[in-house]
Amino acid sequence: MISINLLALFYLISGVLFILALRGLSSPETSRQGNLFGILGMSIAVIVTFLSIGNFSTSFIYVIVFLLIGGSIGAFIAFKIPMTAMPELVAGFHSLVGLAAVFVAISAFLNPEAFNLGFTGNIKLASLIEMSIGAAVGAITFSGSIIAFLKLRGIMSGAPIIFPGQHILNLLILISIIVLTYFLCTTQNSNLFWSLIAISFLVGILLIIPIGGADMPVVISMLNSYSGWAAAGIGFTLENTALIITGALVGSSGAILSYIMCKGMNRSFFSVILGGFGGTDQISKSNNKEQKPVKSGNSDDAAFLMKNASSVIIVPGYGMAVAQAQHALREMVDTLKKNGIKVSYAIHPVAGRMPGHMNVLLAEANVPYDEVFELEEINNDFANCDVAYVIGANDVTNPVAKTDPQSPIYGMPILDVEKAKSVLFVKRSLSPGYAGVDNDLFYRENTLMLFADAKKMTEDIIKSF
């Protein structure tokens, strides 16, 4: 048994270690140490919680057993998951945090004495509000993440689901949540508590279904943020500093990532949330102008162009992840480097389905991180480079974003691929990208289209070299 003040100090130490864990991520060298700080912080929090209870009864053994069951499932997933599946894994993990928050809130509601929150039917008002917020945000995080998971996994179509009156319905539901919370606080009626959770689950679903596949980087960051606010809500309920600090950190982290992703697409957070972007109707509109001349080539042409180049910039996108082409790509780059060609990688902020997705895949393929550059760092270099090799990216290279105010992607920061002397564009067909916009780059004088699967084409180029 340790004193309540000592306990609070240990939770504070945990919180500080979590801050250091995030701080470590400012560079890859310090990041691994940062992760260890995180693990240490978590261990301290769990151990002192055990010590604070001190009553090592039979239920304690069950706690350890359940912890180990969950732990082994988690460890198994962590080792087995392919790097291309990171977006859905993170979405899945978010849903677990959300559900755990709901369960803790339910448990606190049913047995408030255990948490010093008052008595059943007479819970302290502040605690009741805090646990309602924790439970509601947790439930929204849970069901929203499940939808995001299903969309990312391809079980559910990535196309936005829209119906008339959707936004009004969402608004009414949000109002009903506030009303329910108010009556819950005045009557302490448990049925209201259950309704609150049920409605929050519904909100999570309704919130995510109208958002299309290309906006997933925003969704996943947003849910990250929600999971933090849910944790903070529970932290206030349990009067636990570690949870409050962590919740605030995670909440702001997710919010910043959402902001960066929105900026990368030049869209407002609201327009993403309201959804409907990248629907099928937009794609059909652009189908009628496929008559323009296009130069297409094969792997020999591509290899020839690269052989005569002195610098090449690789532009990877989601298509590279789908085709699992990152390893083949690295081999191709090795071949180029052997021939004395300078190679770098250019990553758009919203390339892939989650923030930093491409960087992880390239790291997996043993690409050194100091060859990989962000948009602002590398964009001026396209003008001096001989070949740009676009593999699986589309909308983020479309010059229309700079020239056509009518275009839905107008104003989006893009990689200035068209400034390269020649552009090699690997793609299966001329179909437009997720934004449903035809890419002007396909029809440029200096563009050579390579119609093939990204991995197959990259391997063929290696052979032709």
Place this chain on the structure above:
Amino acid sequence: MEIDPFVFRLSIFILSIFVGYYVVWSVTPSLHTPLMSVTNAISSVIIVGAIIAALAGNNENIFNEASVFGFLAIILAAVNIFGGFLVTQRMLAMYKKKKK
């Protein structure tokens, strides 16, 4: 007049948001995916609440209606803690510098 402890917790919360804001802006964009997985792992510190909830049952009745939710939350949070930290570790181990 004493200050309500809630105010202190609120202060910690608000200050942590600011700390989070500055710390996260300093995270290099190439590590944004590990950032998401590690924030996921640390937000599972909610397990402390789950443990308290689970241990609130008495010896005759380990699994009462309140503690069952605690046990379930322990499993969920444990999946996240182990899964989150380990997958982050796995990703970070892949980030290498150019061999000179």
